[in-house]
Amino acid sequence: MISLQPQPEVSSEDRERGLRLLVTEAIFSGGTAALTTGVILTAFALHLGASNAMVGILASAPFLAQLLQLPAIGLVERMRARKRIAVFTSLLGRLMLAIMALLAFFSGTLPLLAFLAAQLVLCGLGAIGSCAWNAWMRDLAPEDRLGTVFAKRTVWLTAISLLLGLAAALALDWTAPGSFDRDLVFAGMFAAGCVTGLISARVVAGMPEPLMPPAPGPVDLVELLRRPLRDGNFRRLLVFVASWQFAINFATPFFTVFIVRQLHFNISFVMVLSVASQIANILALRLWGTLSDRFANKSVLAVCAPAYILAIVAMAGASQFADRDLVKLWLVGLHLLMGATIAGVTLANTNIALKLSPKGAATAYVATNAIVTAAAAGLAPILGGLLADFFAARQFELLVRWSSPNGVFALPFVLTRWDFYFLIAGVIGLYAIHRLSLVEEHGEIERREMVGQLLNETRRTIRNISSVAGLRSTTDLPAALLRDARARMRQRRTERS
Missing domain, CATH: 1.20.1250.20 (MFS general substrate transporter like domains)
Structure with a gap:
């Protein structure tokens, strides 16, 4: 049974299993990013009839969302349960991709506003989860193997991004702009991104989390x-x-x-x-x-x-x-x-x-x-x-x-x-x-x-x-x-x- 609670002691076997899962997780999170961000996100917005102002707001969302990492520091320090924060923010955020997939079959102002709201929620939760994730990984991976472990993640992330990018290009090339087939392609990509994102959260939930040491005191962010x-x-x-x-x-x-x-x-x-x-x-x-x-x-x-x-x-x-x-x-x-x-x-x-x-x-x-x-x-x-x-x-x-x-x-x-x-x-x-x-x-x-x-x-x-x-x-x-x-x-x- 999977537990989201930190472990007072992480055995070497649990740590090795967690590091293997860390590399495996990259396949699924990389798939989500490749199918739902960057050029594909902009193309989907244009497919829904987004204005230039809407495209600009969508492009700014991932950057402005990073400002939420400041209050996220306080959240992590107070809860001291990094895996729980990372898993729940990942689950809730990736469910927004299912909403985006359904919006592929609609057009008009309301679907666009729903698309924007889903993207803002996804980016905001991702920034909060990223804060907890980074602190968690710092304690999980041994210092003498940090480079090796995260390099394997980088290789998988890069490979998945390139392969799915080419697959997306072919799928879009085979469908006419504005057609029902194009609706299906975009819906399929965001639905697949949702599924791989949920699998990623499931894999993350199976990784061990070392118990954080006692808090030294409140963090003065202003200072x-x-x-x-x-x-x-x-x-x-x-x-x-x-x-x-x-x-x-x-x-x-x-x-x-x-x-x-x-x-x-x-x-x-x-x-x-x-x-x-x-x-x-x-x-x-x-x-x-x-x-x-x-x-x-x-x-x-x-x-x-x-x-x-x-x-x-x-x-x-x-x-x-x-x-x-x-x-x-x-x-x-x-x-x-x-x-x-x-x-x-x-x-x-x-x-x-x-x-x-x-x-x-x-x-x-x-x-x-x-x-x-x-x-x-x-x-x-x-x-x-x-x-x-x-x-x-x-x-x-x-x-x-x-x-x-x-x-x-x-x-x-x-x-x-x-x-x-x-x-x-x-x-x-x-x-x-x-x-x-x-x-x-x-x-x-x-x-x-x-x-x-x-x-x-x-x-x-x-x-x-x-x-x-x-x-x-x-x-x-x-x-x-x-x-x-x-x-x-x-x-x-x-x-x-």
């Missing part, structure tokens, strides 16, 4: 968050984080809307772009991890951040080409670039927050960084959605004309609707990069030198491919994920110390 704000260098980092998150989340949540409504491509093509971006992200993680360890996180950001912003701005170029095949190649190339560079940004952004946190106060600093990230990333898509109608009624035209004895060459450049978003994101992104230059980090090098190191690493990889060792390294992705996960686990230990 906890004040400390980082008194640190001048960390304040400069927070300004960069806020402006950066606002820049990228002002535009990226609307990529699906742009590609489907303005460029008139199918949702299945958007899914292919998402898969391509994920693959580039995975392959680039090892390179950025090596460079961030060898040099400084700020140096990695100085290369990745401008490249990512440039790719966002270049999305406006997709609406300038008449050749549909050229547009497809353009979008694939940009998504590969964005996938590779956002891997470096995410890794370095997390690392630099930890590195600039003084020993003994990392939790407060990282928590403040997370709050700023959630607030900026949550507000940006809401504002973007509200401004969509404003930009939809405006157009900017620029004509480049070259005259010579041989004739006249004219190149028109027209910005409409979502093109404005990409340029605005670029301007805010440039400001964020400027703010990054004011942050001080030991060991940083100039951008030009960092680019040289990047090219050297790339050339070394290409040369190795022609050798036996190089062929073997092409199958070394799981090992790379293990190493990256170990690094992340070390960061989490520092954060919680």
Whole structure:
């Protein structure tokens, strides 16, 4: 019989069983995420007739929900029953996916409002459960095996996400937009996500929970968050984080809307772009991890951040080409670039927050960084959605004309609707990069030198491919994920110390 009560003593057999279940659970939770979040969530909202403002609110929900982790800290400290909190929030949250599956067969304002309410409940409960889950896993997994265990989870999560992403692309490609078959596909995906989510909660319920030690006293959240704000260098980092998150989340949540409504491509093509971006992200993680360890996180950001912003701005170029095949190649190339560079940004952004946190106060600093990230990333898509109608009624035209004895060459450049978003994101992104230059980090090098190191690493990889060792390294992705996960686990230990 399954018990949700903490155990005063966890035997080695129970711990090993729990660690095996931890990896198994990733298959089901990864399936839920792959079938009900990201591009699929936006596509489903468009299928229901969501406005641009609604798309923006849906995109902001996961970020703003993270603010609930602050009161969740108090809940965990008071109840001291992390498994119970994680299981119940998971069960209640995943049941919202069943409601979303039923809504696939309806249209109108009320179904959309119900869809939004279900998503908000799902994200809010997920944030509360995540707080309990992280503290629980910290005590369950032995420190010397944290990297190995969570790396296996990462491998399964990645594999499931890619496989189900491709399956979803094929299913959407075989059905016509607005058809009953498309209703069935979306209903099937969210119903399957609900089932896998409930199975995930069942697996979690079978894992042992070590008993929490007695509470040392009440947690003063206000004082906890004040400390980082008194640190001048960390304040400069927070300004960069806020402006950066606002820049990228002002535009990226609307990529699906742009590609489907303005460029008139199918949702299945958007899914292919998402898969391509994920693959580039995975392959680039090892390179950025090596460079961030060898040099400084700020140096990695100085290369990745401008490249990512440039790719966002270049999305406006997709609406300038008449050749549909050229547009497809353009979008694939940009998504590969964005996938590779956002891997470096995410890794370095997390690392630099930890590195600039003084020993003994990392939790407060990282928590403040997370709050700023959630607030900026949550507000940006809401504002973007509200401004969509404003930009939809405006157009900017620029004509480049070259005259010579041989004739006249004219190149028109027209910005409409979502093109404005990409340029605005670029301007805010440039400001964020400027703010990054004011942050001080030991060991940083100039951008030009960092680019040289990047090219050297790339050339070394290409040369190795022609050798036996190089062929073997092409199958070394799981090992790379293990190493990256170990690094992340070390960061989490520092954060919680």
